[in-house]
Amino acid sequence: MTRLVAVDALWFALIACAVGGIVAPIAIARGKRQWLPFAQAAVYANFALVTIATGAMMWALATHDFSISYVAQVGSRATPLFYTVISLWGALEGSILFWAWVLALYSAIVVYTNRNRPGNLVPYAASALLIIALFFHILLVGPANPFHLVSPVPLDGPGPNPLLQNHILMAVHPPLLYLGYVGMSVPFAFAVGALLSGEAGSDGWIRLTRRWTLLAWAFLAAAIIAGMWWSYEVLGWGGYWAWDPVENASFIPFLTATAFLHSVMVQERRGMLKLWNINLVVGTFALTILGTFLTRSGIISSVHAFTQGTIGYYFLAFIAVVLIGSAILIAGNSDSLRTDGRFDAPVARESVFLLNNLLLTVFMFTVLVGTLFPLVAEAARGVKVSVGEPFFNRMTLPVIVALLFLMGVGPALPWKRGSIEDLKVKMIPGTIVGVILAAIVLLLGTRNVYGVLAFAFAGFAGTLNIGEYVIGVRARRAAHGESVLTALRRLFGANQRRYGGYVAHLGIIVVAVGIAASSTFRTEREATLKPGETMTLGKVTARLKDVWGRNEPQRDVIGATVELLAASGEPYAVLSPRMNIYPMSDQPIPTPDVRSTPFGDTYMNLMSFREDGSSATIKIINEPLVPWIWFGGGVICLGALISGWPTRRSA
Amino acid sequence: MNTPVNTPANTPANTPARRRVKPGIVAAIVVLVGAFGWLIWGGLDSNVVYFLEPHELLAKGVSGVDVPVRLGGQVKPGSVKWDEVSSDLQFEITDTTGMIVRVRSTGVPPQMFRDAMGVVVEGRLGSDTLFHSTSLMIKHSNEYRAPKEGEQPKEMYKSLMKVPGA
Numbered sequence: 001m002t003r004l005v006a007v008d009a010l011w012f013a014l015i016a017c018a019v020g021g022i023v024a025p026i027a028i029a030r031g032k033r034q035w036l037p038f039a040q041a042a043v044y045a046n047f048a049l050v051t052i053a054t055g056a057m058m059w060a061l062a063t064h065d066f067s068i069s070y071v072a073q074v075g076s077r078a079t080p081l082f083y084t085v086i087s088l089w090g091a092l093e094g095s096i097l098f099w100a101w102v103l104a105l106y107s108a109i110v111v112y113t114n115r116n117r118p119g120n121l122v123p124y125a126a127s128a129l130l131i132i133a134l135f136f137h138i139l140l141v142g143p144a145n146p147f148h149l150v151s152p153v154p155l156d157g158p159g160p161n162p163l164l165q166n167h168i169l170m171a172v173h174p175p176l177l178y179l180g181y182v183g184m185s186v187p188f189a190f191a192v193g194a195l196l197s198g199e200a201g202s203d204g205w206i207r208l209t210r211r212w213t214l215l216a217w218a219f220l221a222a223a224i225i226a227g228m229w230w231s232y233e234v235l236g237w238g239g240y241w242a243w244d245p246v247e248n249a250s251f252i253p254f255l256t257a258t259a260f261l262h263s264v265m266v267q268e269r270r271g272m273l274k275l276w277n278i279n280l281v282v283g284t285f286a287l288t289i290l291g292t293f294l295t296r297s298g299i300i301s302s303v304h305a306f307t308q309g310t311i312g313y314y315f316l317a318f319i320a321v322v323l324i325g326s327a328i329l330i331a332g333n334s335d336s337l338r339t340d341g342r343f344d345a346p347v348a349r350e351s352v353f354l355l356n357n358l359l360l361t362v363f364m365f366t367v368l369v370g371t372l373f374p375l376v377a378e379a380a381r382g383v384k385v386s387v388g389e390p391f392f393n394r395m396t397l398p399v400i401v402a403l404l405f406l407m408g409v410g411p412a413l414p415w416k417r418g419s420i421e422d423l424k425v426k427m428i429p430g431t432i433v434g435v436i437l438a439a440i441v442l443l444l445g446t447r448n449v450y451g452v453l454a455f456a457f458a459g460f461a462g463t464l465n466i467g468e469y470v471i472g473v474r475a476r477r478a479a480h481g482e483s484v485l486t487a488l489r490r491l492f493g494a495n496q497r498r499y500g501g502y503v504a505h506l507g508i509i510v511v512a513v514g515i516a517a518s519s520t521f522r523t524e525r526e527a528t529l530k531p532g533e534t535m536t537l538g539k540v541t542a543r544l545k546d547v548w549g550r551n552e553p554q555r556d557v558i559g560a561t562v563e564l565l566a567a568s569g570e571p572y573a574v575l576s577p578r579m580n581i582y583p584m585s586d587q588p589i590p591t592p593d594v595r596s597t598p599f600g601d602t603y604m605n606l607m608s609f610r611e612d613g614s615s616a617t618i619k620i621i622n623e624p625l626v627p628w629i630w631f632g633g634g635v636i637c638l639g640a641l642i643s644g645w646p647t648r649r650s651a
Numbered sequence: 652m653n654t655p656v657n658t659p660a661n662t663p664a665n666t667p668a669r670r671r672v673k674p675g676i677v678a679a680i681v682v683l684v685g686a687f688g689w690l691i692w693g694g695l696d697s698n699v700v701y702f703l704e705p706h707e708l709l710a711k712g713v714s715g716v717d718v719p720v721r722l723g724g725q726v727k728p729g730s731v732k733w734d735e736v737s738s739d740l741q742f743e744i745t746d747t748t749g750m751i752v753r754v755r756s757t758g759v760p761p762q763m764f765r766d767a768m769g770v771v772v773e774g775r776l777g778s779d780t781l782f783h784s785t786s787l788m789i790k791h792s793n794e795y796r797a798p799k800e801g802e803q804p805k806e807m808y809k810s811l812m813k814v815p816g817a
Binding site: 362365366369370373377383384385386387388390391394395526528547548549550551556558579587588607608609611612613617 | 687690691694695698699700701702703719721735738758759760761762763789811812
């Protein structure tokens with residue numbers, strides 16, 4: 001029953017998308033604007049139908065309906081209800097269904113919020129969204145159908161991948177990633193709409209696109225940080241980023257979207273970079289599909305790649321359609337994409353944005369090449385290779401340091417024409433802070449060039465961004481005699497986009513400092529202890545109290561109770577690193593325990609244990625400033641929120 | 652219908668009708684892209700880690716010595732020597748051709764490390780014909796499967812389960 005409802009809903013949604021997707025272009029071509037409401041209705045119908053299918057899947061998961069293939073694949077009666085329901089995105093077919101649902105939701109919001117907008121842009125954009133949805137519906141009734149009938153019906157299933165049911169962040173990271181990834185479809189649809197309706201040269205589509213890109217960008221940033229956090233909390237190696245292909249897949253479109261958020265300002269202010277911007281929008285969308293291809297086709301083996309199958313070819317074909325179609329549309333609009341303005345002077349904010357875009361593009365290509373190289377090498381030469389961290393670090397750290405520098409210079413420069421003398425004066429406090437930070441880091445014993453430079457430029461950029469608030473508040477106080485807080489509030493009110501952007505900058509800087517500190521000052525120690533024995537790492541002394549085990553319905557848990565001792569010998573904290581052993585997995589899932597303070601974490605992992613509990617091997621990692629990364633992620637999103645918050649003026 | 656007009660106040664009136672592409676700019680772009688490509692190629696060339704099986708590594712001869720490699724294969728049954736005091740682990744990795752590479756690894760082996768299991772070690776082959784590993788991973792298939800009878804990890808820590816939870 002559930003199965004039939006869901007399958008029918010998906011087929012009707014497919015038909016709605018196919019018909020709705022071609023109605024608008026035909027209606028506009030034939031001058032039959034009275035047909036356009038059909039396209040709108042198709043968008044709403046698609047949302048309703050995919051919601052029914054997704055709801056049916058969640059119902060089937062919750063009720064353990066093992067006659068449905070996806071439930072039989074990821075469900076298990078022993079898994080807690082919460083992890084059962086979120087395993088909707090725990091494997092290939094369910095995640096494609098969830099993707100289709102997010103896309104349907106976004107499409108409905110786009111059409112609803114722009115229902116009174118005149119012109120052909122929105123109908124064309126709705127068509128583009130419906131065609132994208134059509135692609136995912138084809139996957140859902142074809143190679144990624146989650147609703148196959150299983151016969152005979154199994155009594156129980158294996159449960160989700162153990163790694164994916166071991167931590168609460170599994171409920172956070174994937175939805176955020178989808179909201180970000182799928183969100184990039186909307187700017188792409190607007191770009192297609194603008195190109196088809198002949199509005200590509202105007203500002204209208206840019207205004208629509210900018211806020212949607214910001215929204216998707218913020219979700220993507222949050223998803224990347226949450227993914228780092230998940231890796232830190234679940235994988236047990238004490239790190240959060242390894243340039244793993246699936247991490248890169250989420251990061252690559254983030255870089256092009258970041259480039260767009262900056263270069264779009266040059267277009268709005270100066271009428272330049274139109275062609276570049278539309279390419280960034282198309283590229284970002286294509287890179288999200290490429291990322292899905294990499295993570296979902298099974299071409300790269302990882303926790304994200306669920307299965308081998310034919311689905312990869314569908315993605316490659318879709319990417320080809322997107323790129324070729326966009327190239328034709330852009331070529332047809334080359335006249336309206338011609339630049340209106342010109343650069344006046346090398347020392348101006350637009351030059352910094354240009355450099356920022358150049359560096360972000362280089363960054364993106366580097367990560368893309370490093371990610372794709374193993375695939376190409378295996379396909380072309382039949383060798384299995386991996387491109388490791390040394391490549392990515394060596395290639396990207398100079399770019400990251402340069403970007404941090406620009407992040408400080410950009411806000412300090414005016415549009416059109418700035419003066420070197422003014423810039424020098426503005427840069428003095430930042431330079432002092434940067435030099436002091438570099439000196440401190442050097443005194444602490446770091447000889448890593450990029451470690452020192454990252455601290456220096458983060459300090460520099462942070463000071464210059466805060467300096468913009470100081471300058472703004474001072475000016476308001478002088479002009480209106482306001483209190484500091486009032487002046488700051490009105491400063492945000494008067495130009496929320498700009499000052500929200502600086503908040504996002506500060507978030508990035510906090511993340512950068514957290515990464516720089518934790519990668520340069522990390523220390524670790526591993527020791528095999530008997531109960532009662534202690535080990536010491538820096539200022540941390542830990543004593544193993546006991547090793548224990550317990551049964552839970554879906555897993556066995558082995559844990560160690562470890563006390564952290566103060567200088568007096570009194571325990572001030574207790575950590576319980578564990579191993580969770582799931583029946584379907586042949587190796588235990590590490591479950592480290594972390595004690596966080598604002599200055600860093602004490603990260604403890606149970607590496608192994610004697611089977612009679614007489615000893616355990618404990619790894620302690622001192623992780624300075626790691627919580628700053630998570631906190632900085634929050635600041636980035638806050639900045640995006642301030643920047644993009646709808647106001648009466650912009651509506 | 653919106654009129655597609657975009658005229659910021661600062662748009663210069665003398666916008667050229669056709670943009671002339673300056674040869675200097677083209678040359679600069681070519682140089683930049685070339686330099687970037689050269690850098691990436693160099694970076695890849697020196698930082699690619701090959702994934703090899705014992706027979707592939709041994710076939711490389713001297714050129715396989717002291718280069719970073721990920722070596723994958725099966726732990727040869729009966730070859731594991733583990734010295735708890737010095738945290739010194741030695742074992743042999745073999746593949747379907749029967750070729751053997753001796754591996755030395757420091758650090759505690761993973762909990763479920765045992766004979767005959769698939770492993771991947773990362774490190775370098777020394778001139779002493781010993782493979783010095785810096786990381787040891789259990790290789791598991793991506794599709795998770797339930798362990799067969801007899802390889803249930805449960806059996807190994809049965810006695811612990813009687814200890815009351817802390």
